[in-house]
Amino acid sequence: MTQTRVAATKSESAVSTRGLVKRFGGQRAVDGVDLDVPAGSVFGLLGPNGAGKTTIVRMLATLLAPDGGTAEVGGLDVVRNAHAVRRLIGLTGQYASVDEALSGRENLYMIGRLLDMPAKAARARADELLETFGLTDAARKRAKEYSGGMRRRLDLAASLVGTPQVLFLDEPTTGLDPQRRNDLWGIVRELAWNGTTVLLTTQYMEEAEALTRHIAVMDRGRIIASGSPDELKHQVSGRRLRVRPVDAADLPVLQGLMAEALGAAREEDLGYVTGPLAEDEKLNQVLREVAAKEIALADLSTFTASLDEVFITLTGTGREDH
Ligand SMILES: Nc1ncnc2c1ncn2[C@@H]1O[C@H](COP(=O)(O)OP(=O)(O)O)[C@@H](O)[C@H]1O
Ligand SMILES: [Mg+2]
Structure with missing residues (x-):
């Protein structure tokens, strides 16, 4: 039993990097990036423009040689075993060129055949993907005549013809409308359900939260935080206490006593004061002092920052907080 477990552990990371440069x-x-992507999961590599997401994906896909560190896909080194890695990831979609002279349907069919699918299955898969990506009407048009958005969807469809063990989706929903984005999310979930490991890059916290339980936040070439969405929320800002006095004249006193008890507090819109609630006991402390000062409270609640706020706090983009 223990033996099996050890063997299984070795293959649990579908993607693993150490000190990648x-x-x-x-x-x-x-x-110097360390990543561990559990097999069969959807992993979100989140970061603003220029963070280094595409560069990592290109190294993992064997398209770019690392300058330092190591990277493995399916336990295979991406430099020494580049060929084997390519078979594992299914080198399609944005990593292979769509043939401009062929129609969308022919392109997808061809890829299916190249992946050894029987003709009938390849046709069915092509039609299914065309439908999913809203390309059924354009199925017989040559890729050359596709608009930018259509071409992007065709590229995505192409990367999904085979069912690769590890799939890299580099900002797959950028430029998609909400309906198509939801369709794509559905496909990603289905792939993961069927055992494919998906490494998805995105600039959107919402997307990472919708699809993944493992997130690494990247900025300027480095991983600055990682964990589940909940872990990230707690790491960064944790729980907060929000209180509103009946009488707005009490706001300064309330703000003062909360700042004292919680380490920080600020007045918000609509007569609220909020502050970080590191420990539950602090809540009682605030309440005791509110009672001692005979401040009547109209409202009291605790809440956790949204992942968007976490992202903003971590990467320093947008407004200052605290
Ligand atoms: N081929 C290249 N030549 C020079 N600089 C590059 C090249 N590719 C990426 N960069 C730079 O490396 C940084 C990371 O880029 P990239 O990996 O594309 O980030 P992301 O995908 O997160 O937006 C950026 O500063 C970008 O300008
Ligand atoms: Mg990119």
Whole structure:
């Protein structure tokens, strides 16, 4: 039993990197990244533009040689075993070129055949994907005549013809309308359900939260936080206490006593004061002091910051908090 467990552990990471580095000129686009993507999961690599997400994906897909560190896909080194890695990830979609002279349907069918699918299955898969990506009407048009958005959807469809063990989706929903985005989310969930490991990059916390239980937040080439959405929320801002006095004249006193008890507190809109609630006991402390000062409270609640706020806090984009 223990033996089996040990064997299984070895293959649990579908993607694993240690100290991965990529330089462009003097800049470290990827600056010592450690990643572990559990097999069969959807993993979200989240970060703003220029964080280094695409560079990591390109190294994992064997399209770009690392300058330092190691990277494995399915336990295989991406440099020494590049060929074997390519078979595992199914080198399709954005990593292979769609043939401009062929129609959307022909492209998808061809890829299916190249992946050894029987003709009938390849046709069925092509039609299914065309439907999913809203390309049924354009199925017989040559890819050359597709608009940018259609072409993007065709590229995505192409990456899903086979059912690769590990799939890299680099900002797959950028530029998709909400309906198509939801369709794609459905496909990603289905793939993961069927055992495919998906490494998805995104700039959207909402997307990471909708699809993944494992998130690594990247900024300027480094992983600055990782964990489940809940873990990230707690790591960054934790729970907060929000209180509103009956009489707005009590706001300064309330703000003062909360700042004292909680370490920080600020007045918000609509007569509320909020502060970080690191421990439950602090709640009682605040309540005791509110009672001692005879402040009447109209409202009291605790809440956790949204993942968007976490992202903003971590990457320093947007407003200042606290
Ligand atoms: N081929 C390249 N040559 C020079 N610099 C590059 C190249 N590719 C990416 N970079 C730079 O590396 C950094 C990370 O880029 P990238 O991996 O594309 O980020 P992301 O995908 O997170 O937006 C950026 O500063 C980008 O300008
Ligand atoms: Mg990118």
